[in-house]
Amino acid sequence: MCGILGTVNMPFGGDVLEMLEHRGPDDRGTERIAVNNSVVRLGQCRLSIIDLSPAGHQPMNSNCGRYSLIYNGELYNHQDLRDRLPSDIKYRGHSDTETILHYLIAHGIEGVKTFNGIFALGFVDRDAKTVQIARDPFGVKPLYYYHSVENNQLAFASEMRPLLALSGRNDIRKDALATLLRLRYNPAPETLYANICKVRPGHYHHFDLTGEKMEAREVAYLDALPPTRVLSNSAAVSYYGEKITDAVQRQLLSDVEVGILLSGGVDSAIVAALACEISGKPLKAFTVGFSGAHREDEVEDAAETAELLGLEHHVKRIDFTDFLGSMRECVRIVEEPLATTSIIPMYYLAELAAQHVKVVLTGQGADEPLGGYTRYKSELLREKIPGFLRAPITGMLNESGIRNETVLRGAAALAETDEMTRFLVASQVFTSAEIMELIGTDDKLSVQRVVYFYDLLNCQSRVDGAERMMALDSRLNLADDLLSYTDKITMNFSLECRVPMLDLELVRYIESLPVASKLNLRGGKLVHKQYAQERLPARIIQRKKKGFQSPTQHWFRGGIGEIESLLLSGDSAFGKIFNLPAVRKIVAQHQSGYNREKQIFLLLSIYFWLEMQPE
Structure with a gap:
């Protein structure tokens, strides 16, 4: 590196x-x-x-x-x-x-x-x-x-x-700022x-x-999506095991010590299990958690995995003071504002790991090709609902008083007939109306960037919309959001981070499998979890997904005064671009019970980024 x-x-x-x-x-x-x-x-x-x-x-x-x-x-x-x-x-x-x-x-x-x-x-x-x-x-x-x-x-x-x-x-x-507000990142080339x-x-x-x-x-030079293969379930799982084992073995290639970024989930656990088996020696593992009782904390789960695999486990816990105090530095490091709250715990995790090793493996990159996100299940569900019922269902959900952001995004996507727009709505941070209210500019770039990769990958060759969405996410939000901040933050500490789940041979194989091998209405990453049964106990595989999140929903409500003092100042560079009454509305919605943590985090990221720009 x-x-x-x-x-x-x-x-x-x-x-x-x-x-x-x-x-x-x-x-x-x-x-x-x-x-x-x-x-x-x-x-x-x-x-x-x-x-x-x-x-x-x-x-x-x-x-x-x-x-x-x-x-x-x-x-x-x-x-x-x-x-x-x-x-x-x-x-x-x-x-x-x-x-x-x-x-x-x-x-x-x-x-x-x-x-x-x-x-x-x-x-x-x-x-x-x-x-x-x-x-x-x-x-x-x-x-x-x-x-x-x-x-x-x-x-x-x-x-x-x-x-x-x-x-x-x-x-x-x-115009790029409007796209950032929509997608939570700026897709290349912008x-x-x-x-x-x-x-x-x-x-x-x-x-x-x-x-x-x-x-x-x-x-x-990207290849289009590979032809879909027809395999028995046992053969699909067997070949998957061979591919992921080869991927981990390849990425253990190093003349210095390699460690593991360990969450409580199945992805990092299977990478760690294979790495230990292949290397034949105990490895160091690193986990970040949160002070206090928070459902997002993964330390206990990760500790159980580490003990099972014989890993030397190192842990760092942070609180809201650490979170807000390091946010400005994280924005400086990443160089681009983002809406992903896990940037901050990644900062402390990388700092911890760099004290012990020079290279780490991570389980990052599994959710997109293997269908690990709720929006993929929502797309499958949409295809089973008759077209004439979609708009009425959306209307009912919007008027029901539901405040769950995931449900509301899914409801909005359900009624959208244009596929490109639907894919954007399913994962957007701010709606088009909110963006116009915040900065007075429309997002006109997002659809262009999605269409570019849709055509390049020949996504129309896939029957299921969920598969098309997964392929696009694997080349768009992974690159310019999750992988971008991971690279910048780990390399800030001179730490190399490797992603075995994105090994080219492994992903080509995954994308050649029919959607039923990866995803159904009950859940995603099916072939991945079936193979994991050969390596890990059921209690690890069946843990509820926490997704390397932060307890920002709770923290932002408790620290609202500090947040408002930053975002609602008319003298700031942020205040000269953003419509502050519209910003105040977003903050108030969060206080009233709607979860707007991603929106507030993105606005804070933009605030700090603008403060760093020369006059």
């Missing part, structure tokens, strides 16, 4: 590269490359995980001097790829960086299609006069870029701070900044430097 920075016609010094030092404190390197009429500069801060020797130093140049590479991530099938390369290559060491360099030399940038790993990279070919940047298929590793056609300049990096420092601009996009973009998951960008002006194009 590393922090990477590359530019074309934009000089940078050590102070700018130092902005990424937390991502790689073990080594640092830079390279200046003359390409035609341009100057390419590469920089990298290294977190040494595989091949701790100087042989893994970056930027890495080919022996012939034609090619250069900077890379952040882990390539779990790099030994397999190395075996496919010519046998006469003289390797300096055993790092995956060197494998990637030679593989791209042999196969071009299209070679990333065969990479099973998490990565963001920049690849320079001096003779072809090109710079190419690429991001892994699920966007586990972030990659941002600034491209000025007018000034013939390019900069790309693992985080936005260096790009903002180099570009000298920070104009905020109101950020809140007008001049900074994100590379989409499963895409690369090709920059041609042969002419006077740099020419750019974006290329998707």
Whole structure:
């Protein structure tokens, strides 16, 4: 894992590269490359995980001097790829960086299609006069870029701070702010900044430097969804066991100690069980919990799992003071406001784990491909309700006085006939009407971003709407919400976080299974839980899902005074953009019994983010 920075016609010094030092404190390197009429500069801060020797130093140049590479991530099938390369290559060491360099030399940038790993990279070919940047298929590793056609300049990096420092601009996009309020994140390529973009998951960008002006194009290398397989249930479970075992084994590849981020749920438990069995030694596990009696606390459940598996268990508990006190710092680290309250406990969890290990495995990423969220069941249920009954049922639920946010979102989605809009409504944070009331701007980007991946993945090949929704969530909200904050926060503590549940071979297999193998009206992750029965006792598998949440619903009601003092101040940058009476209404709804914790958390995130922007 590393922090990477590359530019074309934009000089940078050590102070700018130092902005990424937390991502790689073990080594640092830079390279200046003359390409035609341009100057390419590469920089990298290294977190040494595989091949701790100087042989893994970056930027890495080919022996012939034609090619250069900077890379952040882990390539779990790099030994397999190395075996496919010519046998006469003289390797300096055993790092995956060197494998990637030679593989791209042999196969071009299209070679990333065969990479099973998490990565963001920049690849320079001096003779072809090109710079190419690429991001892994699920966007586990972030990659941002600034491209000025007018000034013939390019900069790309693992985080936005260096790009903002180099570009000298920070104009905020109101349309992207509306999308953030709708989705709880900004889907690639948008950020809140007008001049900074994100590379989409499963895409690369090709920059041609042969002419006077740099020419750019974006290329998707993602495969469409695989054909559906017909298997017996026993065969489906058996193959699943093989795939998930291989995934965990691949991701234990490391020259440093590997630990486990352990919740009370089945996902991290099965990853931990397999990791212990494969490694053949006790592993360290880390859990965050909450002071006081809160249903979201997972420490007791995680402790039972740790004892069962023989894990060395480390625990950190936090309270509301810790939560609100660290929120500003978490917004700074993540660089983009989000509505996901688990950002804060992840901060303390990563801080704890980094005191003991350099790499952790997590159970994150199982819910989207395996159908673990309620909205997928709601979509299945909708398909069983006659069309003429959907609108009346929605009306009845809205007038019933129900205050459960999940039920109300599901009711709104039930009556929506346009599929793209329905998928958005099923997971939206603020409604279109609320967004207009809050900032006076419509969200016009969300549908475009969903449609893009819908077509790219050939989602129409799936019969069930739930499967289409799961495929989209796996490439959209995972990349730019859950995986984004996990990467930023863990790397803030120089900690590498790996996600075995998003192993490419495993997900391809999962997405080839019929929906009935993954989801029904009683629950989701069916094949996953059936396999878990071979490894874990029923009491762990059948635990009620807590979903790594925080007790913010309770905390926000108790700390309403502090929240109002921030959000309702007319003198703040936030108060100059948001309609404060509309904000007051959201806070009042939470106090009256509606659960608006996500909405309040997102507004607080935006408040702190705006306070950090230069005048």
